[in-house]
Amino acid sequence: MSQTGPLTDDGLVQLLTPTGERTPHPELDARxxxxxxxxxxxxxxxxxxxxxxxxxxxxxxxxxxLALFAQSLGQEAAxxxxxxxxxxxxxxxPSYREHGVAHARGVDMADVLRLFRGVDHGGWDPVAHGFHxxxxxxxxxxxxxxxxxxxxxxxxxxxxxxAERDSAVVVYFGDGATAQGDVNEALVFAAVNNAPVVFFCQxxxxxxxxxxxxxxxxxxxxRGPGFGVPSVRVDGNDVxxxxxxxxxxxxxxxxxxxxxxxxxxxxRMGAHTTSDDPTRYRSSAEEEYWRRRDPIDRLRLHLEQVxxxxxxxxxxxxxxxxxxxxxxxxxxxxxxxxxxASMFDHVYATPHSVxxxxxxxxxxxxxxxxxxxxxxxxxR
Amino acid sequence: MSTSTQTRxxxxxxxxxxxxxxxxxxxxxxxxxxxxLESDPKVxxxxxxxGRLGGVFRVTDGLQKDFGEDRxxxxxxxESGIVGTAIGLALRGYRPVCEIQFDGFIFPAYDQITTQLxxxxxxxxxRLTLPVVIRVPYGGGIGAVxxxxxxxxxxxxxxxxxxxVSPSSPVEAYRMIQQAVASPDPVLFFEPKGRYWExxxxxxxxxxxxxxLDKARIVRPGTDxxxxxxxxxVQTALKAAxxxxxxxxxxxxxxxxxxxxxxxxxxxxxxxxxxxxxxxHEAPVLYGTGAEVAARxxxxxxxxxxxxxLRVGGxxxxxxxxxxxxxxxxxxxxVLDAVERALAF
Numbered sequence: 270m271s272q273t274g275p276l277t278d279d280g281l282v283q284l285l286t287p288t289g290e291r292t293p294h295p296e297l298d299a300r301x302x303x304x305x306x307x308x309x310x311x312x313x314x315x316x317x318x319x320x321x322x323x324x325x326x327x328x329x330x331x332x333x334x335l336a337l338f339a340q341s342l343g344q345e346a347a348x349x350x351x352x353x354x355x356x357x358x359x360x361x362x363p364s365y366r367e368h369g370v371a372h373a374r375g376v377d378m379a380d381v382l383r384l385f386r387g388v389d390h391g392g393w394d395p396v397a398h399g400f401h402x403x404x405x406x407x408x409x410x411x412x413x414x415x416x417x418x419x420x421x422x423x424x425x426x427x428x429x430x431x432a433e434r435d436s437a438v439v440v441y442f443g444d445g446a447t448a449q450g451d452v453n454e455a456l457v458f459a460a461v462n463n464a465p466v467v468f469f470c471q472x473x474x475x476x477x478x479x480x481x482x483x484x485x486x487x488x489x490x491x492r493g494p495g496f497g498v499p500s501v502r503v504d505g506n507d508v509x510x511x512x513x514x515x516x517x518x519x520x521x522x523x524x525x526x527x528x529x530x531x532x533x534x535x536x537r538m539g540a541h542t543t544s545d546d547p548t549r550y551r552s553s554a555e556e557e558y559w560r561r562r563d564p565i566d567r568l569r570l571h572l573e574q575v576x577x578x579x580x581x582x583x584x585x586x587x588x589x590x591x592x593x594x595x596x597x598x599x600x601x602x603x604x605x606x607x608x609x610a611s612m613f614d615h616v617y618a619t620p621h622s623v624x625x626x627x628x629x630x631x632x633x634x635x636x637x638x639x640x641x642x643x644x645x646x647x648x649r
Numbered sequence: 650m651s652t653s654t655q656t657r658x659x660x661x662x663x664x665x666x667x668x669x670x671x672x673x674x675x676x677x678x679x680x681x682x683x684x685x686l687e688s689d690p691k692v693x694x695x696x697x698x699x700g701r702l703g704g705v706f707r708v709t710d711g712l713q714k715d716f717g718e719d720r721x722x723x724x725x726x727x728e729s730g731i732v733g734t735a736i737g738l739a740l741r742g743y744r745p746v747c748e749i750q751f752d753g754f755i756f757p758a759y760d761q762i763t764t765q766l767x768x769x770x771x772x773x774x775x776r777l778t779l780p781v782v783i784r785v786p787y788g789g790g791i792g793a794v795x796x797x798x799x800x801x802x803x804x805x806x807x808x809x810x811x812x813x814v815s816p817s818s819p820v821e822a823y824r825m826i827q828q829a830v831a832s833p834d835p836v837l838f839f840e841p842k843g844r845y846w847e848x849x850x851x852x853x854x855x856x857x858x859x860x861x862l863d864k865a866r867i868v869r870p871g872t873d874x875x876x877x878x879x880x881x882x883v884q885t886a887l888k889a890a891x892x893x894x895x896x897x898x899x900x901x902x903x904x905x906x907x908x909x910x911x912x913x914x915x916x917x918x919x920x921x922x923x924x925x926x927x928x929x930h931e932a933p934v935l936y937g938t939g940a941e942v943a944a945r946x947x948x949x950x951x952x953x954x955x956x957x958x959l960r961v962g963g964x965x966x967x968x969x970x971x972x973x974x975x976x977x978x979x980x981x982x983x984v985l986d987a988v989e990r991a992l993a994f
Contacts, residue, residue: 389772391772391773391774395776396776402769409733409760409761409764410765412730412733413737414737415737416739416740416741416745417737418737419734419737423693423719451729451760454727454729455730455733455734458727458730614774614775615774615775616770616771617770617810618770619832619834620863621834621909622911623909623910623911624910
């Protein structure tokens with residue numbers, strides 16, 4: 270058996286089996302009853318597009334167009350299912366692999382690559398999309414999410430009973446992050462404040478080369494109850510189940526029920542980032558086990574079984590994916606280098622004499638090359 | 650969530666909140682925070698023991714009673730959590746003022762402050778602002794146990810995106826805390842805890858003379874030596890100036906107020922007149938404020954200097970036990986000794 274732990278589907282909330290059969294669930298069936306074939310096809314389309322995005326970005330990195338890339342390959346169901354359960358009023362705090370969620374929140378997929386291209390520390394307007402910037406320091410943003418949720422409470426946007434007002438926060442993090450102090454502090458703050466935040470842990474089995482067993486001796490979902498935070502362990506490769514569980518947790522949060530911890534049991538099918546080599550730390554048998562649980566295949570099989578996946582739709586999605594890939598390739602390559610002096614922009618919201626002096630010096634220095642003379646003066 | 654009262658509560662200690670009053674440093678900050686809470690409903694205080702207890706130094710005394718538990722928030726015992734959730738609240742439009750109980754306890758929050766708080770405005774290209782204040786009672790001389798007497802201010806001054814300030818008197822504290830809360834940038838507000846009980850006259854209604862978070866000020870004019878200090882050492886410098894005056898030496902005292910931005914211009918202007926400069930601070934000398942000021946003054950005023958810029962500060966040793974802390978801290982004698990050395994060149 271693999272060192273990632275018992276590879277069974279036991280104890281996971283599941284609505285679709287790995288072969289696409291719909292399994293009944295007494296509590297959650299009602300939460301997906303309204304999802305018609307169009308809604309499921311929309312999820313399928315999003316997952317295919319995100320996978321194409323992953324492929325394209327990985328190629329761009331290999332071609333030297335991106336400094337680094339972190340694939341979401343294999344985690345499409347966890348991301349698309351949970352993201353489809355949100356409303357525009359909800360606010361998301363991602364880590365750095367949530368490309369599927371970004372896409373579902375209306376972020377231009379090309380903009381997601383601005384960070385990895387090295388032309389921006391962000392890339393999109395976090396307010397406009399209700400989707401915060403990626404956070405690279407593991408787990409830091411779970412506290413930001415909790416604070417934001419406490420702000421929603423103070424703004425009177427929780428538990429009003431008005432579905433048009435009530436709002437919540439979803440924060441995404443990985444299995445490795447659960448070892449971080451900040452994640453544990455966030456659970457403490459969220460619990461004692463009854464904050465409307467959903468802790469969405471994508472347990473993708475690996476924190477770079479370290480298996481989850483190096484982070485925890487118990488299932489990650491067991492952590493929540495110790496903080497007074499109800500937990501659910503969901504099959505993260507089942508888009509219907511991640512949708513239903515997130516919708517349940519969000520409804521709890523919005524109505525004033527407090528935080529929930531969701532462990533989406535999934536698998537990072539690619540490398541941690543383009544910098545590492547997973548063949549050094551995991552077996553092909555393990556990868557094969559998870560390949561048979563591919564989240565996109567699972568929904569495809571289901572839609573085929575119920576006769577709701579017309580060939581022309583599949584062809585259209587494939588075509589859309591190719592066009593997305595082409596567009597991203599073109600746009601990434603066209604991303605210009607920022608002006609060097611822009612490094613001084615937005616360090617502070619108000620003037621700061623040291624930054625101003627250094628900018629002035631730098632601009633004189635740059636200009637001196639144009640003028641053919643050397644610069645003078647210090648750079649303060 | 651309850652809403653705060655909009656009426657101005659009376660000061661439980663008596664005297665109201667207007668007119669000129671003789672206040673301790675701690676009380677001056679308390680009234681400054683009270684003003685900030687009154688003037689903007691988005692301001693909230695958060696920290697350990699700041700509510701019912703009023704903070705271990707009573708700086709927030711009475712504020713929870715008057716503004717409620719949602720605006721003066723007793724938090725879990727978790728510094729990273731305090732600052733991290735303050736970031737989230739600021740992203741939602743609030744203006745949190747965090748209290749870190751003691752200087753040595755800021756380190757669990759160091760990551761949030763330096764990797765998150767300082768950079769959010771920058772990496773969002775100005776789309777997000779984080780008007781967060783972090784109040785840190787700092788410095789020594791109060792006979793405390795370890796981790797309760799440190800001066801970590803330059804660690805934060807070294808990080809772009811943060812403003813780092815330290816008031817040196819009750820009136821400065823009263824005004825600077827209000828400007829810190831009003832600042833759209835994150836401010837590390839270092840309170841010299843050894844001065845909390847010192848008193849000064851504070852005109853609670855007078856408008857401050859301009860923005861205080863950017864500019865150094867000349868506290869005492871002089872002609873022979875410029876003595877540069879901030880926070881707790883400003884009073885030490887003033888005493889040194891008084892003592893030296895009796896011996897015929899005229900010392901000009903400059904209070905930096907802010908370490909970021911560092912107002913080199915005000916110091917340089919003074920040094921051009923006096924020709925000599927001594928920098929004094931409690932933090933260790935190695936890589937400290939004195940090093941920065943000395944380097945800048947040397948670049949700026951080289952031909953005006955009669956002597957090298959000298960530094961007086963803590964040693965490159967962990968803050969010592971209380972029984973010998975006054976041998977570590979730059980006291981009157983060490984400051985005057987440096988002034989003498991500067992004059993001897």
